[in-house]
Amino acid sequence: MRFVDVLNVLSKSSPYAVSTERKDAISAELDAVKKYLYIETEIQKNFENHLKTLSTTAKKIIFLCGSSGDGKSEILTQYASKFSHKATFHLDATHSFEPDESAISTLDKVFADYQRSEKALVVGINVGMMGNYVEEGSDENVCDAIANYLDSKESTSEYVFLNFEDYPKFNLTSTGHSSDFVKAILQRITKYEDNIVRQYFDKERASHDGNKLLCTNYQLLSIPQVQDRIVDVLFKARLIKDQFLTARTLLDFVHTLLSPEGYLFDNMFNASDNEISSKIVDFDPADVRTENVDKFLLSTSLGLYDKRFEEFTSYLSSELGIRQSKNSHSYLRLFYLLGEAEIANNYHKDFLEDFDEPLLDKYAKVWNLHTHFVGGKEEKKELKSFYKETIFAAIHTYINRNAKSIAKGKFLISSHNGYQIMTEVDMEPDFTAIQHAPPTSTSSFVANISIEGKSVSMPVNINLLNMMNRIIGGYRPNKHDKNTIVILDDFADHIAAIASSKDKLTIVKDGLTMSLRYDDDEIEVSGV
Amino acid sequence: MFKLKSELKPQNNKLTSFFPINTKDRKGIFDWDIVLGHFVKYAYRKSVASNQFEQFKLKCKEDFESKLDEPQFWQHLEKMYFSGDELYKISPELLLFKAQDIKGSSANKRLGDLFLNLLQDHHLQKSPSLSLNFLEKELVETFNSFTVSGSKAGTVSKAPTEVPYLPFLRELFIEDLDFIASKPKYFIENITDFLKLYAFLYTAQLTLNLSEWRAGVPTAKPCYFILDTEKASDERSYVKSYGYRQLAKNFDKVFPYLAMNESLQDSAAVKQPLWSITSLEHTQGALDALNAYAVEFKEERKLEIELKEASSVADAVDNLLALFYAQFGRSETRHDVNVNFCKAIESELCGHFVQSRGRAGRVLVFNQDYILLLTNIVIGKRDRLRLHELLKEFEARGIFFDKQTQKVLVEFYERIGNVERMSDSGDAVYVRKTV
Numbered sequence: 001m002r003f004v005d006v007l008n009v010l011s012k013s014s015p016y017a018v019s020t021e022r023k024d025a026i027s028a029e030l031d032a033v034k035k036y037l038y039i040e041t042e043i044q045k046n047f048e049n050h051l052k053t054l055s056t057t058a059k060k061i062i063f064l065c066g067s068s069g070d071g072k073s074e075i076l077t078q079y080a081s082k083f084s085h086k087a088t089f090h091l092d093a094t095h096s097f098e099p100d101e102s103a104i105s106t107l108d109k110v111f112a113d114y115q116r117s118e119k120a121l122v123v124g125i126n127v128g129m130m131g132n133y134v135e136e137g138s139d140e141n142v143c144d145a146i147a148n149y150l151d152s153k154e155s156t157s158e159y160v161f162l163n164f165e166d167y168p169k170f171n172l173t174s175t176g177h178s179s180d181f182v183k184a185i186l187q188r189i190t191k192y193e194d195n196i197v198r199q200y201f202d203k204e205r206a207s208h209d210g211n212k213l214l215c216t217n218y219q220l221l222s223i224p225q226v227q228d229r230i231v232d233v234l235f236k237a238r239l240i241k242d243q244f245l246t247a248r249t250l251l252d253f254v255h256t257l258l259s260p261e262g263y264l265f266d267n268m269f270n271a272s273d274n275e276i277s278s279k280i281v282d283f284d285p286a287d288v289r290t291e292n293v294d295k296f297l298l299s300t301s302l303g304l305y306d307k308r309f310e311e312f313t314s315y316l317s318s319e320l321g322i323r324q325s326k327n328s329h330s331y332l333r334l335f336y337l338l339g340e341a342e343i344a345n346n347y348h349k350d351f352l353e354d355f356d357e358p359l360l361d362k363y364a365k366v367w368n369l370h371t372h373f374v375g376g377k378e379e380k381k382e383l384k385s386f387y388k389e390t391i392f393a394a395i396h397t398y399i400n401r402n403a404k405s406i407a408k409g410k411f412l413i414s415s416h417n418g419y420q421i422m423t424e425v426d427m428e429p430d431f432t433a434i435q436h437a438p439p440t441s442t443s444s445f446v447a448n449i450s451i452e453g454k455s456v457s458m459p460v461n462i463n464l465l466n467m468m469n470r471i472i473g474g475y476r477p478n479k480h481d482k483n484t485i486v487i488l489d490d491f492a493d494h495i496a497a498i499a500s501s502k503d504k505l506t507i508v509k510d511g512l513t514m515s516l517r518y519d520d521d522e523i524e525v526s527g528v
Numbered sequence: 529m530f531k532l533k534s535e536l537k538p539q540n541n542k543l544t545s546f547f548p549i550n551t552k553d554r555k556g557i558f559d560w561d562i563v564l565g566h567f568v569k570y571a572y573r574k575s576v577a578s579n580q581f582e583q584f585k586l587k588c589k590e591d592f593e594s595k596l597d598e599p600q601f602w603q604h605l606e607k608m609y610f611s612g613d614e615l616y617k618i619s620p621e622l623l624l625f626k627a628q629d630i631k632g633s634s635a636n637k638r639l640g641d642l643f644l645n646l647l648q649d650h651h652l653q654k655s656p657s658l659s660l661n662f663l664e665k666e667l668v669e670t671f672n673s674f675t676v677s678g679s680k681a682g683t684v685s686k687a688p689t690e691v692p693y694l695p696f697l698r699e700l701f702i703e704d705l706d707f708i709a710s711k712p713k714y715f716i717e718n719i720t721d722f723l724k725l726y727a728f729l730y731t732a733q734l735t736l737n738l739s740e741w742r743a744g745v746p747t748a749k750p751c752y753f754i755l756d757t758e759k760a761s762d763e764r765s766y767v768k769s770y771g772y773r774q775l776a777k778n779f780d781k782v783f784p785y786l787a788m789n790e791s792l793q794d795s796a797a798v799k800q801p802l803w804s805i806t807s808l809e810h811t812q813g814a815l816d817a818l819n820a821y822a823v824e825f826k827e828e829r830k831l832e833i834e835l836k837e838a839s840s841v842a843d844a845v846d847n848l849l850a851l852f853y854a855q856f857g858r859s860e861t862r863h864d865v866n867v868n869f870c871k872a873i874e875s876e877l878c879g880h881f882v883q884s885r886g887r888a889g890r891v892l893v894f895n896q897d898y899i900l901l902l903t904n905i906v907i908g909k910r911d912r913l914r915l916h917e918l919l920k921e922f923e924a925r926g927i928f929f930d931k932q933t934q935k936v937l938v939e940f941y942e943r944i945g946n947v948e949r950m951s952d953s954g955d956a957v958y959v960r961k962t963v
Binding site for chain 1: 592595596597598600601604607608609611612614617659660661662663664713914916917942944945946947949950951952953954955956957962963
């Protein structure tokens with residue numbers, strides 16, 4: 001068997017991409033590869049515990065929920081026969097028994113059977129299907145339980161919900177982010193000892209007609225720093241593009257990376273029919289524009305190679321089999337992927353700063369400050385400076401975008417026929433609210449602000465954080481930025497509402513500044 | 529109850545009920561600010577006596593001068609709030625000043641009445657509580673001393689003159705209005721678009737339901753739209769068959785059918801919709817009267833079409849509808865009247881929702897602002913809706929999207945960031961409102 005066929009196990013179009021209760025093996029060798037690649041996850045352990053503790057006295061339904069490709073069927077098939085004496089397994093909720101039956105009516109039947117039977121029930125189900133069942137299903141108890149779960153994420157003793165989304169695939173720490181899930185899979189594929197995949201790779205490389213490109217890609221993928229970069233990019237796709245990361249899409253993504261159609265670094269940023277690839281095209285490092293990068297592009301396109309670069313590329317071609325090419329964009333992608341790796345004269349490290357991504361780090365940092373805030377003095381200080389320098393500054397610039405120079409702390413509330421009405425508004429981070437905020441997923445945190453003593457909260461995701469940074473940098477949002485601007489507008493409305501109740505107003509018109517003070521039904525005017 | 533006029537005689541075609549357009553209407557007949565003024569009067573059951581704007585301004589001047597330690601500041605206040613439309617941004621109720629009966633603006637009143645007839649006895653209990661600064665609070669307080677209010681229809685404003693033609697749309701209109709009124713700032717910014725949207729939905733659904741009168745109470749009929757950012761191709765069968773063309777084909781029935789309906793009823797009575805005529809069934813007297821009316825009408829108008837003897841009220845009504853329709857036929861002298869009427873419907877009530885798209889011809893479209901408004905009002909008091917349910921709510925209002933548009937719609941929601949996905953399944957898409 002050739003290496004390329006072995007790697008096909010990863011592809012979403014391979015028969016191995018979907019687990020079913022099949023009896024005959026497709027190929028003993030491929031079965032072994034697939035078995036090797038399988039990684040036991042936390043959710044599986046919990047699931048197993050639930051199965052083990054099933055008792056005949058307390059019947060229950062266990063819902064294993066997730067997206068398609070998360071590995072529901074994979075887990076269910078593993079346990080179906082082992083626990084068949086204790087529970088009935090319904091592997092796929094979108095599946096129906098008869099051609100004229102809908103998935104909903106099949107589920108109705110499954111739940112009705114459960115009511116009559118003594119055994120517990122295990123259902124593999126997509127979250128979307130659960131919503132459909134609540135709408136159209138006929139078993140009221142089940143509908144209520146599901147509706148309750150969808151609202152509050154709570155399981156009961158009779159209805160247990162295990163959801164892949166509750167086992168985050170990325171972790172945010174104060175120093176950055178990581179993904180045990182992605183790392184584990186990449187390591188399993190590329191590790192040096194006891195690795196079936198690598199055995200096929202060694203054979204391929206030794207063979208006289210071996211697929212060189214494939215081998216190069218596999219070697220690149222084996223570099224730990226490259227794996228870190230891949231985790232980075234996937235995390236960006238999750239946070240910025242809201243991309244779901246499931247076992248199947250990830251494996252298929254690795255498959256497209258290794259594809260012998262091109263080098264790994266090009267495969268990565270070329271849209272293929274993989275969902276993830278189509279999202280990360282936008283993160284192409286070849287689109288980075290810095291002086292350093294531009295210089296590199298200019299000189300390579302003119303054929304003016306510097307010596308270190310030539311050294312570097314000749315090393316790449318002799319050690320990794322990467323042919324020298326004229327495509328400077330591809331080189332930029334390669335430099336990006338290699339990241340901190342030590343290779344030859346480390347020419348690629350010249351560009352580390354250009355590929356720096358402060359946004360991800362900043363997001364990780366403030367996300368952590370919010371989620372793990374217990375009132376410590378140091379954290380308080382950091383939070384305070386984040387609110388002041390980022391949130392308040394951005395809001396101030398945004399709200400006052402139509403007013404010429406406006407003093408710090410003052411906000412434009414409204415303007416009428418050229419008169420601008422503004423007032424002073426006091427804003428502080430609301431530490432108590434931050435401390436007692438319910439936990440959020442990695443995709444956002446909640447900024448809590450006290451405006452004139454009134455508490456206001458604002459959900460912040462990475463895109464909003466990015467927008468706030470750009471606004472501070474002088475960017476004027478336009479109507480195509482509606483997404484994040486809706487949140488800012490909403491917040492601006494809060495400020496305007498609170499600010500208008502103040503009894504001091506400043507009115508500016510053509511350089512004339514008038515102050516008004518409302519006091520006991522009298523209005524004091526100054527500056528007319 | 530549908531009651532026939534005691535004496536049915538062929539007369540001039542007249543249409544004053546169920547539709548705000550008149551045969552003399554051409555282009556640009558509606559001034560939406562004035563329409564809005566009428567609407568505010570009906571919705572809040574408040575009114576100001578006519579021509580009091582100057583008095584109001586004087587009173588404001590007086591009030592402020594007594595409170596200001598520097599009375600000359602009034603001139604700035606006057607410039608700030610009393611020129612242009614600034615005053616109306618403070619509170620929609622101030623628009624009452626615009627709802628004055630000015631000669632030659634009957635079209636605005638007719639459109640205002642359309643909304644009154646949708647509202648019927650319903651009205652908004654609370655004035656919008658806006659967050660106003662102390663200057664604006666003064667203005668609103670002074671304004672309140674100028675208004676008269678009354679909660680029953682017919683006290684401050686006049687009583688509705690017709691029974692709702694589209695009861696399903698009326699219910700949704702009230703539900704949506706109550707929601708939008710609960711968000712004062714959003715209300716002020718979007719109320720005109722909201723009314724334009726409903727005026728159009730009413731037009732579309734009335735048109736589509738006219739010939740279905742035999743089925744009784746109208747229901748939301750399929751009417752397909754695309755988003756204005758989308759390409760329209762000729763292959764989209766729903767958009768093609770149940771979109772603009774279907775609607776435009778039926779425009780020429782509006783005037784004849786409704787005029788026929790009106791001719792059967794006493795001019796002083798509260799008008800009943802055409803579909804409720806089924807409640808007349810089985811009375812011999814009614815059947816005879818309708819048959820005789822048809823014969824006389826045919827003679828009076830010198831129409832060439834053949835009349836089948838009607839044995840039921842419904843058949844007799846069909847005869848009459850055919851006659852009324854035929855009097856605007858291609859070779860008739862009245863032909864142009866109805867052609868212009870159709871043109872006015874399209875340009876005045878449907879303008880914002882019709883676009884020409886090359887080879888695909890004209891299509892019904894929703895732009896970003898309208899789709900966002902629609903999404904917000906449809907989600908209403910709830911926090912979020914599943915995409916599936918959202919589409920059902922659209923359809924209840926007579927707005928249908930084919931699969932292709934649904935996809936573009938989700939992309940649009942994703943771009944503005946009000947989508948929550950629970951899993952990768954298309955069913956697990958939740959849409960949040962943005963107000």
